[in-house]
Amino acid sequence: MRKDVLNQIKLLKEEIDVLNKSELARRFNCDRRTIDKYIKDSSSKSRKPREIKKKVDDFKEIIIDKVDNYGCSSMAVFKFIQKKGYSGGYHTVNNFVNNHKKAEIKKATMRFDTTPGLQAQVDWKESIRMVNRQGEFLEVNIFLMVLGYSRIKYLKLTVDRTQKTLFECLYDGFEYFGGVPKEILFDNMSTVVDRSRTTFKNIAINNMFKHFAMDAGFEVITCRPYRPETKGVETLAKLVDRLMVYNEEFDTFDDLEKIVELFNYDINNEISQATNEVPFIRFLKEKEYLNPLPNMDILLSYFHHEKEYKVSKESMIRYKGKKYSVPTKYIGNYVTVSEIETELYIYYTKDLIACHKISEKLLHYQKEHAKEILKSDAFKHYSDEEIEDFIENNLKNMDIFLGE
Incomplete structure (x- = not known):
């Protein structure tokens, strides 16, 4: 023509x-x-292009069912429909599958991108090794929750990825946003999905997590065949990469937590590649579409339980990487702790048995505990005066916090 x-x-x-x-x-x-x-x-304004029927047309429903519901590959589907009478080529099937996936991803992406307050995505960056100023390695994880419309992010540093930790991260994220999205998208992580009852087509949510979601007021969306893209958004891996410059720039886990908090604030003030706007500014609109915060005490009950600490043979407990002394009669028993501002209170059943000033030092002794510990072991043949002299002349000069 x-x-x-x-x-x-x-x-x-x-x-x-x-x-x-x-x-x-x-x-x-x-x-x-x-x-x-x-x-x-x-x-001829009403003339329509000639429609040519393709060999694959009669098999489209079968192809979509096998790809969407069972994750079948193009080749597997091609071999399957051949037995049902398909006489076309593999490339036709492969092109159809690829175009179908792109269309589904586009739908999901539009849903994630354009509806304020609708959806958040949750992800973990696992087993990150960071080194402090003393050359000690800390293995940590970073939790990320990002709202779809504004792209505002909540990051949290954790030492594990248990279900209780996930509940705590979500709780803190809801408080950070001041509300709850209507649905949250998760990978098929074991803390969310009951793997024993899950098939590709039917994903079973863990009962405890299902109850948490109901109490929080969001719908659980698991990773389906076509996960919404966060096109133009920095991936979690890229965000973590920007934290690597802080290696050897911190001393303790608490220091690293503060670095992550400041970093979180910074990235929410930067222009998002996805929206070309600042997340904090765009969030002003999205916030009013979030579900209101639920009864937070109910959510707190899912993860906030008093942890018990076993008293070691040294008559010490380990708390947040540091050691604190208790009277020797509690060796082998389990105690609980309560941290209030700069003080650590240690309880046996409901009795207060020790109180320590929290510091950055590794070892924390009460003077009376130190005397008991020394007398029960290496200094058992020494007098009280000799033990006190040793404490005054030696322990106070070491990297030990000695309380009265």
Whole structure:
């Protein structure tokens, strides 16, 4: 087809009602009958392109069912429909599958991107090794929750990825956002999904997590065949990569937590690649679409239980990487702790048995505990005065916090 001729005829018809066919044939160096045909084509506004049925058309429903519900590959589907009478080629099937996936991803992406307050995504960056100023390695994890419309993010540093930790991270995230999205998308993590009852087609949510979601007021969405893309958004891996510059720039886990908190604030003040806007500013609109915070005490009950600490043979407990002394009669028993501002209170059943000032030092002794510990072991043949002299002249000069 001479598209140049057809296009020119369409333009001329807008200006001239009657066209000189012979003149046009000479101008375009073609037969007069060709001009006549093109004039008729340009006049046919209701003409529809000819529909050509493809061999794959009769098998589209089967292909979509196998790909969407069972995660089958293009080749597996191709071999399957061949046995049902498909006579076309593999590439036709593969192209159809790829186009179908792209269309589904686009739908999911639009849902995630354009609806304020609708959806958040949750992810973990696992087993990150960070080194402090003393050359000690800390293995940590970073939790991320990001709201779809504003792209505002909540990051939290954790030492594990248990279900209780996940509950705590979600709780803190809801408080950070001041509300709850209507649905949250998760990977098929074992803390969310009951793997023993899950198939590709039917994903079973863990009962405890299901109850938490109901109390919080969000719907659990698990990772389906076509997960919404966060196109243009920094991935969690890229965010974590930006934290690597802080290696050897901190001393304790608490220091690293503060670094992550400041980093979280910074990235929410940067222009998002996805929206070309600052998340904090865009969040002003999204916040009003979030579900209100539920009864937070109910959510707190899912993860906040008093942890018990076993008293070691040294008559010490380990809490947040540091050791604190208790009277020797509690060796082998389990105690609980309560941290209030800068003080650590240690209880046996409901009795307060020790109180320590929290510091960055590794070892924390009460003077009386130190005397008991020394007398029960290496200094059992020494007098009280000799033990006290040792404490005054030695322990106070070591990297130990000694309380009265």
